[in-house]
Amino acid sequence: MPDSRSDQAVFALEFQAVSKCFIAGRRTVDALRNVSLALPKGTVAGLVGPDGAGKTTLMRLAAGLLLPDSGRVAVFGRDSSNQAAQLRGLIGYMPQRFGLYEDLSVAENLNLYADLHGIGREERTQRFQELTRMTNLTPFSKRLAGRLSGGMKQKLGLACTLLSQPQLLLLDEPSVGVDPVSRRELWSIIDQQVKTSGTTVLLSTAYLDEAERCMEVMLLDEGELLDHSSPDAFRKKVQGRCYRVTHPDLSNRDLQNRLSGQPGITDAVIQGEAVRIVCDSEDSVNAALLKTDNGRTRIEPIAPRLEDAFIELLNKRRAPVRQANRITEASVPVADEEIIRVDGVDRWFGDFQAVKRLSFTVRRGEVFGLLGANGAGKTTTFRMLCGLLPASSGRLQVAGVDLRKAAARARARIGYMSQKFSLYSNLSVSQNLAFFSSVYGLSNARRDDRIQWALQQFELEAHKDANSGDLSLGYKQRLAIACALMHEPEILFLDEPTSGVDPLARREFWNRTNRLAATGVTVLVTTHFMEEAEYCDRLVIMAEGDILTSGTPSEIKRQARTEALPDPTMEDAFIQLIQAKRP
């Protein structure tokens, strides 16, 4: 299909001063503001940016699904506004959630997309063979797409997109909710495609380590393109200002808590056995450390990552995060009391076993993590622990109460935040808080006290009259946690609190959670971000309803240590465990 014009064009994708706005309710939202970019042919480019930055809008404009309000979008030199029909043959676009028909089988989905692309019979058979082999989907060709795991869905979506051998491949958040093993497989497919067909790839992602694998990275924030250069150039910006900090007595969490928000320190996160910080300058590091502890902290420079530059660039554009109510004294230590006990729990849905022989214990005051890809059984486990779902068999004890006998009594002592936040979107922030406190039966005086506390603690005062539906995702998450805390529960369950939330908001979330844990509240949290495991005191890693391993983050990582990989990340450990489990 390639014709002379697409061969002549230098750029696979070009945006010239593109702006796009949407009308949401009574407000106009500028999704993209004056964005200009150019991708040479054969480039693999990553699009990163916080939630709501305009990534999906940019992808849709590139795919010709939206037209710019002003400016020009060109694909291989052709204008997307008047040559859309010709361009469709050159572009392969995979939307979020992969655009698959869940009630069609793998083969039927492939056939449909082959029909839509007008691929002839012989070519089709050959492409099917190639693609199903490449994606390891051959044994599953009769399975319904809805029954596939997240990783397999993603690969099928990619196979459907690659059927027509597109010259420009647009992938919108292809790895959300997909396990690390599948993410690696996705990359090997992309690499192969680029090598054999010279395809140009643009993919948006929330994973910065994924962006690091691209040739070019574009950082988008509030509709503006902040930067567009190679990952190396990004890293150079923070070169020499990244350090690894350790302290002999303080826990990583306490250390991180003390460092973050200090003047001169732009970013502080727990990484492995240390806290990683990014400083304004080399001098500010020493000044900051001096304040933390009289020289007992150890500090050594480390190589910068893309994420360091990313956070610094974004932080510059935002008001500095206030660190109200910081705890400076050491936190309440984890008590030696078991507050949750799960013993041989099974859960069946029909003939599908979502949770298999699950056993673990959680101590009072711990931050306990459940890690795993989508469909690993994390949410099911949570629902059972909150008494929302009975276990098929086994014993569940929460705060000393057997859930089979007195679920309601246990529920009064726990707070639960579900994945979708369960807020009333047409009630204001304070109305939501008032509603949830009355649900938990708080007296009037206490209710007013708690609402005041929540508005202050979660910095919601300025938004208290705004409808919760109009809040940004980060604020919604804060409000949802506040609502779950109105009755001062001993245990807080947070189901995927950071899903779809950008790195900045995720940092804020973990700061808050750490402070909460420091006051003696036990926190259980599920996540599919492997690096978030570092914030937990202990965790279990789940896959397909099984516990693969459990322990402290360093214990788990130690299991994966090899000669080739002396300092494995949590993701490395996860992949090793999964591969050991699969035949």
Next chain:
Amino acid sequence: MSDSRVKKRMRLKGLIAKEFLQIWRDPSSLAIAFVLPVFLLLLFGYGVSLDARQVPVGWVVDKTTPETTGFTAAFQHSEYFQSFHFADMAAAEHALLAREITAIIRLREDFSSQLFKQNSPAIQVIVDGVDANTARLISGYVQGTWNEWLSHLAAMRGTTLSRPVIAQQRIWYNSAVLSKDFLVPGLIAIIMTLTGALLTAMVVAREWERGTLEAMIATPVTMGEVLLGKLIPYYLLGMGGLLLSIAMAVFLFDVPLRGSFWVLLLTGTLFLLVALGMGLLISIIAKNQFVAGQAAIIATYLPAFLLSGFIFNINSMPPVIQAFTYLVGARYFVAILQTVFLAGDIWPVILPNALALALMAAVFFGLAAKKAPKRLE
């Protein structure tokens, strides 16, 4: 270019095959398309009846004479009534209050003596008016039976009845006055609205919701092909519903089909196009299944039920509502259905109604084509 025609046909074929696979695998689609129609037909064919049958009636006869016995006997033979005898008015009233009977017929002492005098109210009828419809039916039936019995009596005595006019009723087209013969044909319009508008609106909204339409628009497929890919399967499904309904009406419920089958099929196509047009229009505006379902029920299904003349006579509606019924496509099709089934191919009725349907279909498709998204906006 023949190559582009081949590809176009391949795309359309792919879309239609996909739609049928989805219908076949989705129990809710099958339920709306086939189970619900059968259920509605059985319900309206067997269950719902606007006829009064075996109505419990209480008798209070003050003085028994041969005439009173004859009159009560006339009721005993009627299939419309079930007679109960009471000693006095108080007992009968008590039974009426307890809803054991729905009417009291009282024959006074002077029943026989007053029988042949002019304008003399010889019987008293008290009807429980809580259910106005049944009450009206009962009083009508009592009146009818009374007249019949009187003339019968007069003939036996060899005298003519000293009344100026005797109403002799004859009911055409549905001579047995069976409400099922009238309800079942009208129901076909409701059933086709379900598949045409409700199901279509929901399945398109589902594609928006799941993001599959987004992926599809990004392929070389045109919006026209996407719309046709929806229209053809649901047209076939709707016609299947029509055939199923006709078969059940004729073979199960013995509704006469006096007009021609082909007229039904042709006008059914027109009506289905109206319903599909509405369904597509709704799905273009409402992009999630909940809103699409609600909109389809309020804008198509309920009007078809209430304002089409299927149950409620349009002529007895207030003028404002009557004017509104002209916007309801089912109104025209119900008129055609009832005519073709019960009366025959009466062209003066069929043609104007079919024309109205064609016009509505053209308007809805024009709007749907104009509003159809070429892109995501």
